[in-house]
Amino acid sequence: PCHLFLKEPHDQKGKENFKLLLLLNDRFQALWNFTEENYRMLKQKCNLGNIFLNLESCSEAWKHHKTVLKQFFTDFTSESSMSLALYTVLHKPIRDHVERHVLLLTELNEALKEDPEKELVTSVIKEYVKLESFISQVLDEACFTKALWKSLGYKFTDVLCVPERRLLEDSRNLPISASTNRSDRILLFDDVLVLIQKEMFSWSLSCSLLPRHVLRIVTPEETFFLSAKDPQMKAVWQWKLNQAIRQALNGKRDFPLWGKTGEGTEPPSCRFFSYVFKLEGKFKSATYEGEWHWGKPHGKGTLKWPDGRNHVGDFKEGLEHGFGICLVPRRSEDRYDCYKCHWSQGKMRGYGICEYGNEMVYKGYFKDDMRQGFGILESTAADRPFKYTGQWENDKKNGYGVWDDKNRGERYIGTWQDDHKHGQGIVVTQSGVCYQRTFHAGKMVGSGILLLEDDSVYEGNFTEDLTFVGKGKLSFANGFILEGTFTNKSGQGLQTQGILNTSNEQLDDRITKVQLGLAEFPVEKRWKGIYDQFLEFIQSGCKEETEESFTGFHIQTSKELRKSQEYLFCQRGAEDASWKTEDILEELVKHQELASLHCYLDKALKSSLHPLGKLLKALMIAFQAAYSGIGANRHLLTMAQEEVKYYAKKIWEFYQGLLCLALEQKGQLPTNDQKACSIVLPLILPCFYPELFMLYMLYHExxxxxxxxxxxxxxxxxxxxxxxxxxxxxxxxxxxxxxxxxxxxxxxxxxxxxxxxxxxxxxxxxxxxxxxxxxxxxxxxxxxxxxxxxxxxxxxxxxxxxxxxxxxxxxxxxxxxxxxxxxxxxxxxxxxxxxxxxxxxxxxxxxxxxxxxxxxxxxxxxxxxxxxxxxxxxxxxxxxxxxxxxxx
Missing domain, CATH: 1.20.1050.80 (VPS9 domain)
Structure with a gap:
């Protein structure tokens, strides 16, 4: 290797190089001594005197070889003399050594009789012959590469001329051309394939075959075609491409170089290696390390960008697909956003968890890299703690949702549009006061109904600080009614002009039993985002590979990712049962009788792995978001009660959907005509009972x-x-x-x-x-x-x-x-x-x-x-x- 002699012998680097050459000489001598020892053992069994004398004379040559090495640095003054010196010191001794061994083993083979020992010597001779061929081929390859270095321009020399790299084929020697331009030069090295044109490109190796003398080269970033003029030319290039790939994957050369390897001529279509993306795109400058299939990231892998971004997870046909964890550094902050999500064709889609660097966490569904469907966004920041549970669309709060403002001690239950309260909404305060109002872009508009802690009811217009303004009617808990115009002047307090009715005829349950949100929020539209995901899962055929994306994570996620995984609708439990999709559908068919069905549903709904159990867990989260804590207000009882009934109805519908799918696969028809109320409601009621019974107690207090x-x-x-x-x-x-x-x-x-x-x-x-x-x-x-x-x-x-x-x-x-x-x-x-x-x-x-x-x-x-x-x-x-x- 030329780089050993770039320094003068008197330099420190030159001394180190000389020591390396001496060490190499010692290794050669040790190899010879080992061979000599084996021949002594053979001499004891056979009459090999003449052969052994020849070996001893050869051994003496190594003892004088150090002298040659010491004179090495003074032997060359030009490139030609350096090549000759290298040949004399490094190449010729080992080549002569191999030739002598071939001759000696041949003589030994002739002297032996037919027995197993002779077969062993014969096989050794064949290996030495392969070694001779290998040495010649490697030397030819090095000369071929050296000639290329001389023919390339300066800018290509800096990029391509690496001491360890060898040229396997050149389109000028073995003609082949890119389909786009026949004047391009194609170089196949042992680690890269290079297409030289106005701009230079290189690819890690992967190829597949197309008919009519055309090779399709599939790279991580591009696909192109090479055209040969005849089948023989195409076959040679295909063989050399496969060989280069195979050697790169094995980390060693074929032995012999052009001979049979015993590993087949085609490399495996699935591989594991690293690659740095260079072209413009989302992966530019990223390093991918992982599994590949036909030239594209496919399987488990890791992407790392220079700016600190990285993605670990599943890939399919060159894009993120399946479960993955992505870390994205935040600008001007020493923090990261961490996305643990399902991906589809390079974009987040399905259920995921995002832990933002600003102390916010989102748990819910994504579509095309945006929050979409049901999700929970919670902030633990000291300056503004909040929690939103509800519907998302295009990365914004849209639809029905519940907002907890922990600083103000308020909960908003109602509709949203573009991240603002919009439409009908109910606000419940920590003090027990609650009101229903119409909102537009986050602001209250029109009149509403305000329910005070002392059971008084105000109907009319009021401000955000709950001050009566304008026309309104105030019904006191004792039955008195004040109806008129209310004003609130600074320093004068609340004033009104109107009529006070002191008769008790108006005293009835309407004052204390007012129920909110019934007409404004139809129960079937409240948590539509949860139902949509499970419905889509059933309509997709309940494919096992998509279950987590639709229904949330479970314990069967890959071991590599489980340590950093959290769970949305399910908790990791000590469950022995493994609910695979095919098992679920098979079990559904077996349990259609009432008693058996009851036991099956009870087990399924209690499981954190079964889709019905995950659905129930999601509904529990939604129910608690609305009616626990601040939401424990007697004016929300009817809303809560009808929700629980509707939950039972929807779970029953999804069960029937799963059953129909299972029976359809078996060519059968469903026969179960049971009611959700009689089967599902008693099973799910314990999950909602604490919050629901609290509302009943407050309502009938x-x-x-x-x-x-x-x-x-x-x-x-x-x-x-x-x-x-x-x-x-x-x-x-x-x-x-x-x-x-x-x-x-x-x-x-x-x-x-x-x-x-x-x-x-x-x-x-x-x-x-x-x-x-x-x-x-x-x-x-x-x-x-x-x-x-x-x-x-x-x-x-x-x-x-x-x-x-x-x-x-x-x-x-x-x-x-x-x-x-x-x-x-x-x-x-x-x-x-x-x-x-x-x-x-x-x-x-x-x-x-x-x-x-x-x-x-x-x-x-x-x-x-x-x-x-x-x-x-x-x-x-x-x-x-x-x-x-x-x-x-």
Whole structure:
């Protein structure tokens, strides 16, 4: 190698080069000594005296070779003498060495008899012959390359003349031309293919075949064609191109250079190597390292740009496709934006997570590199913390969404357009005040309805700081109504001119039970972005490779990317089941019977890997965004309740879509005609129950307070006195004339006391919690479940316990009609002391299966409602009597 002698011998570099040559000489001598030792072993077995003497004479030559090396630096004064010196020092000794070994092994082979040892020597001779050919070919290749260096211009010499690079073929020697210009010169090196024209290009090697003497060269950035004049010329160029690629991939030359390699003539279509992009485009100056297929990035790979950008993930046909992680440095900041997303044909599409360098995180869907569909954008910055959950279009907030302003303590629920509140919206404040208003480009316009914390309702125009302005109507919680014109002058406070109506005729539930957003936000349009993705997944045929893009990440993502992956709608759990798409469709067909279907859906909805489980998780996120925390406002109950019902309906629709797809693949038709309310709603209700029941409690807070006070009053009665009191109450409420029941209850009371053995210390105490104890304990289980069906079953068992007790007392079967059931059920209710019973009753009524209406469950629930209302009226009448006694 010429670069070893660029310095004078007296320079430090020259001394190092000389040491390298001496080391090389020592290695040659060590190789010879090793060969000599092996021949000594052969001499002990065979009569090889003459051959061995020849070897010893050859060995002596190496001992004198150091002298030649010491004279090497003084032997050449020109290029020709340098070449001769290199040939003398480096090439000739090893070539002579190989020739001598071939001769000696040939003599040895002739001396040996036919046995395995002779076969071994024969094979060694063949390898030495290959080595001779290889040395000649390499030397010819070097001369060919040297000649090219002399013929190239200066600018090409600097780029192409690298000491390690060798020329394999030149179109001037073996004619071939680019299809665009036949005057171009084509050079094939062992690492690059060069097309010399007005501008110079080079490509890493990849080729595929086209007919009619044309080679198609596919490169990472360009595809072009080479034309040969005959098939033989094309075959040689194709062979040499394949050889160059194969050698580059293997990191070593073929041995022998033009002989058989045992690895085939064509290189593998899938490869792994690095490449720096040079042409204009999104990849310019980027270095790609990873898997390739026919000259394009394909499979796993990494892109790195000089400015710090990098992309790690899946590629397809030269573009990002599949899951990938992209880091983008922010300008003038020492931070990065990190995109963990699904990509399609080079653009973000599908579900992804973007962690911005400005402390914001987006979790949702993308399309063409823009946020599109359902998504969540959250900022944790101290100066402006917020969270938006809702619809996106063209990278902007568009459609239905929920905005939490954590600094102001407000939540906006409504429609958006171009990142601004636009259309109908509801604002809920941390203090409990909420209002509904029309917005235009982020500003309030027109009149609205304002619900104050003290249950007053204002209808009219008001400012952002909730000051009444202009015409309006204020309905107070006590029933008074003030209607007129409101003004707010500085220093004078709120003033009005109008009419005050003090009659209580207007006092009704309309004041405190106002429900917002029902007509303005149809339930089917609220979270359309979530449904669209799952619908698209089904319509695409539920392809497994697209599942994550449509439904969010799951644990089966590649191991290389899992460490930096987060999950949107699913949490990484300790689930043993692996929900592959084909498994899902197969299982759906097996579980169509009601009992089996219920178990399957229960498992699927609880799984963080099943598409239905992911859909449920997304709906939970949306529901909590609207109705948890600040959103726990009684004026939003009906919105929340109808959403939960609609969730069950949509999940059932998607289940049926999956089932139809599975049956279609098997050539069958669906037969299941079950209702979503009866199957799905009880399964998903636990996921929404905490927020939903809180709304029910707030909505029925006033009634539950009256009920609880009534329970406190009734708890002061001992059992028998309470039964007698309830019988009196029954008589005052048109329940007179039932002497049989009164007698039965007296007998029942005596029977209860008959079986209670009192000690002397207990005779003075009251007997409590003994009458209808089993029924009371049964009713108390009402709060242990969230399923309306199970609550109704508990109510039925309570009724059966009451009826059983009565039948035991009267010693015959006794079916309780409503008039007989109410006082006894009221007794049990008063002793069960269930808090928020009104919320429980109304939740059951709103969410129970419609098929139960008019049946036994409906009858029992009506009876429980009557008891609840009766206990309230008792307390309300007591308050009125107290007020009447003290009134002047």
């Amino acid at each position: 006033r009634e539950d307070d009256l009920y609880c006070q009534g329970i406190v009053d009734l708890s002061l009665f001992p059992d028998i006195k309470l039964l007698e009191f309830l019988d009196v109450q029954k008589g005052t409420n048109n329940y007179r004339g039932h002497k049989g029941l009164r007698k039965a209850k007296q007998e029942m009371s005596l029977m209860v006391l008959k079986y209670v053995i009192l000690s002397p210390f207990q005779r003075r105490s009251l007997i409590k919690d003994k009458c209808f104890l089993s029924a009371t304990e049964c009713l108390q289980k009402l709060i242990t479940t969230v399923d309306p069906r199970e609550k109704l079953v508990i109510l039925q068992k309570t009724y059966e316990e009451i009826e059983s007790t009565v039948s035991r007392v009267v010693e015959k079967d006794y079916k309780l009609p409503m008039d007989d059931l109410l006082p006894l059920l009221m007794y049990v209710v008063s002793r069960a002391k269930i808090q928020h019973l009104g919320a429980e009753i109304h939740l059951i009524r709103d969410l129970m299966d419609p098929t139960n209406q008019g049946g036994l469950y409906d009858f029992l629930l009506t009876a429980l409602e009557s008891c609840y209302e009766h206990i309230q009226r008792m307390r309300l009448h007591q308050r009125e009597n107290c007020h009447g006694t003290h009134s002047p």
